Every structure is written in structure tokens, then in C-alpha cells.
Amino acid sequence: MMKIINADLYKSFHRTYLYVMMACLAGMAILFNAILASQKAPLEATFELTVNFLTIPLFFLSMFADVITAEENKEHTLKNTVSFGFSRAQLFLGKSVSTILVMVAVASVTLFAYFASAFLLLQPQNNDLYPVLSNYAVRIGTAFLIYVASVILATLLAAFFKRNALFTFAYLGCLFVPVFLSKLLGLVNPVFSKADAYLLANQTDRIGAIAQNQLINSVWVALAHIAVFTVLGLFMFRRQEVN
């Protein structure tokens, strides 16, 4: 499996697409802080605001699964891997881990640009930033687990749908249709609204709004989704014909 991951990292870092994505995200982070600076906002404000935008990455996380798995499915190159004797389990797990690692690499560059620009452009209100930064780190860490679950879902779908549009549509559908349904059915019977607390896409909204000690629920939801998507992926890919 390590060989699959190594090769995927080689492939991913040998294409412009990934660097353009990194540059765009880093640029957006810098721009965000520059706008705050122009409004004379304090350093603490950037951290308070960005925890409310943690749902946005869910929309483009499928791009990482596209680079690692969907594209190979579309170009029929998965057969070169399977015919050399890699099991489908190794392939699915390898692709999932590769996608997470590429996501971590892009996130690291984006976070570096974000923190560097924040500290360079914004002035802190208080001298002791530790409580703000630790609170921010816990919330970002929780969001990261949700992103990992989403990336595994995207990998699972990327292994099945050859057409990019269909794969992206299925990914967004799996994340957001349950949210819509729970809200809609909640109007009929409030019992359905209870599902809200356990839906993956809802967790990123909650992270910015709830107290730090309530984040554990989101962590469990993310971990449960990681387990379910992994088992489901392994099961569904087990007898999948590779073309």
C-alpha cells in the first residue's frame, strides 16, 4: 500500500493543477486577511470569522479525490495497478490515504499563508494569544476529521463513477441531500430533525457555533463516518470490475 501512496504523491506533485489549487487557496487566505486589515480588524477577528466558513472546503474536497482516483478511473489506468497484483482493498485504502495526504499538503500551504498573512497584516488586541489559538486549533482539528471522512466518501464515489460531473454530483448529493431531507421532514415531524446532529455536512456549521466542550460529538460523528465509508468502500470495491 505504501508503494501506491508513494506513486500517487509522485503523480500529484508532477502536475500543475495541484499547484494552481494551492496558489488559489493561499491567495484567498491572504486576500481575506488583507481585507480585514483594510478594515482595521484585530488579529483575533480573523480566527473568529474563519471558523464560520468551515463548510466551504467540503465543496472542493472532491477535487483531491479527482486528482488521485477519479481521473485514473476515467483514463482507465487503474487496470495497470490491479493487473500487477494489488488487491482491491490495497488500492482503495492506498488511494484514500494518498488523497488525505495531498489534502494535508494543500491545507498546510494554505494555513501557512493564512497564519503568516494574519500575523503580518493584523494587530492583536490582547497580548496573550494562547487561548484564541488553542481554541482555533481544536476547532480546525475537528473540521479536519470531517474533511477526512468527506475525502473517503469522495474516493469511494470516484472509484465508481467514470464521469467527473456525475462523481461530483454524487459526492455533493451524499453530503447535502440528507441535510435538506432532515430539514424538510423535520417540518412534518420534529423527530426527523434529531438526525441533524449526526449528519456529516452539519458538523462544519456547528463547529463555529458551539462551545469547545461540545465538539466531541462532531469528533464522534466524523470518526463514525470514516469507519462507515471505509468499510463501505472496501465492500463495494471488492468485486468491482476494473476497466
Place this chain on the structure above:
Amino acid sequence: MSETILKTENLTKKYGSFTAVDSMSIQVTKGEIYGLVGKNGAGKTTLLKMVSGLSLPDAGEIALFEKNSPAGLNSARARTGCIIETPSFLPYLSAEKNLEYYRIQRGIRNPRCIRKSLEFVGLTDTGKKKFKSFSLGMKQRLGLALAIMSSPDLLILDEPINGLDPMGMAEFREMILRLNREHGATILISSHILSELSQIATTYGFINGGRLIETISAAGLKQKCKRSLKVKTGDTEKAVNVLKRELNCTHLHVSDSNAIYLDEYLEAPEKVVNTLVKNHIPVSEVRQSGLNLEEYFIELVGGMHHDENN
């Protein structure tokens, strides 16, 4: 006894109600070039996909290098090289970078294998040209380069010469023969370009409707397809005696349908006819018989259709 490289027993694959491969049992021994012959949709690709692990059989068993457990098969597949259907690579990478990707994935330590494979297939001058800009011939060559990169003991090639021009076909044929002779690779190859297959195969497996209908060695096929003069007369016994006595024919035999097959006088059938007529033996048919691979296959499959229709 020759080492068995690949053995399938009653291998079956169904897609819904359609049986693509039906209880197929084949055996490929070390050093062979096993040619799978069949028309489109006969089940060749499905069989090769099951052997290479891309498709899982519904019934039956595959043994590769005498390993038949799922884990054993996967480890055995690392000793194979495949081109199944069209060669596929990452479109945005060059030939060298594509092979580097697979070298890392396959854990091949020596990076020189890339250069060696590209040299073998004559693809060293593509530089930074991306795979998406390659011609079909170049794609096929790169497919072969990947297949041989790990020095496989068994090459599985599915229609590797499809779409190549005559020059490309000849070069590809030479490469396959070199791999077999110089590198000792056993080759399982499917093609419906039978004229090409007939120049390399040492064993043939004829497939029709998902079933293996005949396995025959190249020598056996040559014997079966040998050209001869077929003569039908009103008195076979007398005709045989006359031909032996007056034309000194030694290489002849009589078939079950009382036709005489002569390996001589292929270029002078009039001498045979004149001799028989002079001896008052009525001649009802004289013609050259014998088949090439294509004719043999058509006759075999045509016969199957005839049997099925009846």
C-alpha cells in the same frame, strides 16, 4: 515435463443472462506463445481480464505459476506484464514520467529499467511529449514498455497490434518474438489479425461463444492445414493403384469420404486427371485443398454454427 505457467479450469463469467466465458479450461506452458483466436465478442478479452485480475470469475479456477488462492494469485500477477484493451496512461505525463510512476508503484528499485524498456520498444526520443499527444503506435509501444518493465515471466497481450500500420505490426511482432526468444517470456496473446498471429504463435486456442473449441500446436495446425491435391473418383481403390503405379505417388492418403489426398502434383493436376481418364477411371472432382489459419478458423467456427443451427 514443461512447467505450467497458467491453468484455468471451467472458468465462467456471466454478465446478467449473457455468458461471456463458459467453462473455459486452458493451459499455457513455459516458453509458449499461446495465441487466442476468436471473433469479436468470443470471450478473449473477458478471459484475459480474469487472468489479470481485472474481472472476477463467477465460477472456475485460475492457477498462475501454480498459485490459485486470491493472495497467491495477486503475488503471481507481479510476475506478469499486461496490455488489456487499449494501453492507458496518465495523459499529462511524458512516457518516462508515466513509467516512473509505475516503477514507484511496483517497487522496482533500479530506475534504469525505464530507459531499458523505452529502448526496447524504440521510444527513447519522445522527450517531454505528453501521452495525450502520442499516436496509436506510440501508445501501443508504451503499453509494451510498461508490460516488460518488471521483466515478467508471462506477458498477457490483448489485441496488441490493433490499429497499427503494416510497418508497426511487423516491428511489434519482432519485439514479441525477441521477448520470447531472448528473455524467455511466455506469451499469451489474443488477436483477430490471424495472419500476424500465425507468424508467432506456437500454440493456438480457438474460442467461440465463450467456449474453447480447440487447442492445437502450431505444428499440428500446419499438418492439418497442409496443402494437397484432393481427387474424387468413381473407383477409389483402382485410382490409388494407378496413381502409385503410373505416377509413382508415394505421399497419398484416402479420407473417410473416399477422397484421395495427394501431396504431389500440386502444380500439375492435369497429369493426374489424364492418367486416371486414360485408365477409364471417372474423375468427379480435382482441386487443391488446404487452409491457412484464417480459413481453418472460419471452417471451425462455421462448422460450429452449422452444428448449433442443426
